Amino acid sequence: MRILLWHVHGSWTTAFVQGPHTYLVPVTPDRGPDGLGRARTYDWPDSVIEVPPERLRDTDVDLVVLQRPHEYALAERWLGRRLPPTVYLEHNAPHGCSPGVPDTRHPAADLPDVTLVHVTHFNRLMWDAGSTPTTVVEHGIIDPGPLWTGELERAAVVVNEPLRRGRTTGTDLLPRFADAAPLDVFGMGTHGIADRLGIPPDRCQDHELDQRDLHHAMAARRVYVHPVRWTSLGLSLLEAMHLGMPVVALATTEVTEAVPEGAGVVSNRIDVVTDAVRNFVANPVHARLTGEGARAAALARYGLPRFLDDWERLIKEVTR
Template sequence: MNILVWHVHGSWTTAFVHGKHRYLVPVTPDRGRYGLGRARTYPWPDAAEEVTPEQLADEDVDLVVLQRPEELELASGWLRRQIGRDVPAIFVEHNTPKGDVPHSRHPLADRDDLLIAHVTHFNELFWDTGATRTGVIEHGVVEPTTDYTGELERLAVVTNEPVRRGRVTGTDLMPRFAQVAPLDVFGMGVAGLPDLLGLPHERVTPHDDVPQSRMHAEVARRRVYLHLCRWTSLGLSLIEAMVIGMPVVVLATTEAVAAVPPQAGVLSTRVDTLVDAARWLIEEPTAAHRLGEQARAVARTRYGLDRFLADWDRLLEEELCASR
C-alpha cells in the first residue's frame, strides 16, 4: 500500500513508518512544517520515501494519513484528487481538545468521508466529533537501544517548549523538584528555563534539541523520570522512558492514569506526593531499579511496536476495502 503521510510528530511517525507499506513523505525546498521530509534525528527505514508536491500528482497513492486539518486541502491539491472521496483518508488526532473542553467540537466533526483515529481513549472521550466515525489506536514506540543505569542522582524531564507553554507542561512545578535533586530538561525550546524559573543552571540544566539516540542514552543515566504535563494527550517520551526501564513520577492527568498503573510508577495529583516519591527514588537506587523494571514490563506489553503496527494494518485495510 502506498500511503501519503506528513512528518509531524517525530516519535509517532517513526513508529508508523516501520510498517510493511511504502510511505510517501512530502518534502519542500525549505523543509518547512508541510514539507519536512525524512527525519534527520530519528532512524527511519528505506520504505519512507521523500516526494515533492509536484511528484505526488503522478504517484499512485492508496490512502492518506492526515494529522492536521489543513493537510486535507494540501493533499487534494497535490494529488489532484478529492480526499475522502477519490482516495480514502484517516485523520490521526494526537492532541487533547483546547478551550472549553467539555464542549470542544472537533474541526472534522460530522463528516462522512473520513475516520478519526485517536491515539488515546481519553482523546476519543473528550473530543466531540459528532457523526464522524472514530477509533483508537494506542501509541507504539520503536524500542530505545539504551538501558537505564540511574547512575546520576538527577531528575530528567523531556518536553518541548516549556518556556512558552508554561503551566501546560508543568513548568511552574519544576522548582519544587529541583529542591530534591538537580533537574535536566531535554527538548526543544528549553534554553531559557533557568532564567524563567530564577534558578541557577546547576539546579535546572537545559539540553536543547538533542538527537533522539543521544537523548535516550543521557536520560537513562538520570535516576528518575518526571512527567509534569497537566494537559497533554500522552507523551511518547514517557513511554520511551518506561521502555528504557526508568522509574517514573507522573502527574495523574489525562491518559497517564491508564498508561502507568500503580506497580509501574508513582502517580498523583498531589504534588507533595510526587516530590516525596522523587526524593525516595533518588535516595534508594535499589527501589528505583525495581520500579523501573515494572515500568519496562508494562510499556513493552502495552506499547510495543508489533501491536501498534498490527492495529494500524488492520485499520488501513478496513478503510481501503470500504472505499472500493
C-alpha cells in the same frame, strides 16, 4: 500499499513507518511545515520516499493520513482528484477556552468518508467528532532497550518549549521538583530555564540533545519526572518506561492508564510526587525494581508489534 502522510510528529512517524508499506512524504524546496520530507534526526527506513507536491497528481496513493485541519484541502489540491480512503490522526487532546474542552468540536467532525483515529482513549472521550466514525490506536514505541543505569542522583524531564507553553507543560512546577532532586531538563527551547524560573544552576540544567543521544542521557538519571498538566500522552514518558526508568507523573489525561501500579508514582498531590522523587533518588534499589515494572508495563501495552498490528487491521478496514 502506498500511504501519503505529512512529516508532522517525528517520534510517532518513526514508529508508523516501520510497517510493511511505502510511505510518501511531501517535500518542498524550503522544507517548510507542509514539506519537511524525511526526518533528519530519526532513523527512517528506505520505504519512506520524498515526493514533491507537483508529482503527486501522477502518483498512485492508496491511503491518506491527515494530521492537521488544512491537510484535507491540501491533499485534494495536490492530488488533483477525490481523496482515496482517508484517516485523520489526532495526536492531541482538545485545548480550547471556548466553548470548553468537553464541547470542543474536532476539525474532522462530520467530514464525509473520513475515519478519525485517536492515540488515546482520553482524547476520544473528550473530542466531539459529530458523525465521523472514531477509533483508537494507542501509541507504539521502538524499544530502545533497558538502558537505565540511574548512576546520576538526578531527575530527568523531557519537554519541548517549556517556557513558551508554561502551565500546560507544568513548567511552573519545576522549582518544586528541583527542591526534591537536581533536574536535567531535555528538549527544544529549554535553554536558560533555570535562570528564568529562579532555580539555582546546581539544581537545574538544560540540554538540547539529538534523539540518538537522548535515551542514554535519560537512562543515566535516577528517575523520570513528567510534570505535564495537559497533553495527549507524552511519548517521552513511554520512552522512559521502555528504558527501565521509574516514573513520577501528574495524574492527568491518559497518564493513569499508561502508568500502572508498580511502574511509578502518579498523583495530583504535589507533596506526593515530590516525595516520590526524593525517595527514588535516595533508594537506587527501589528505583531499579520500579523501573523494571515500568518497562514490563510499557512493552506489554505500548510495544511496536501491537502498534503495527493495530494499524494493519485499521488500514484493511478503511481500504477494503
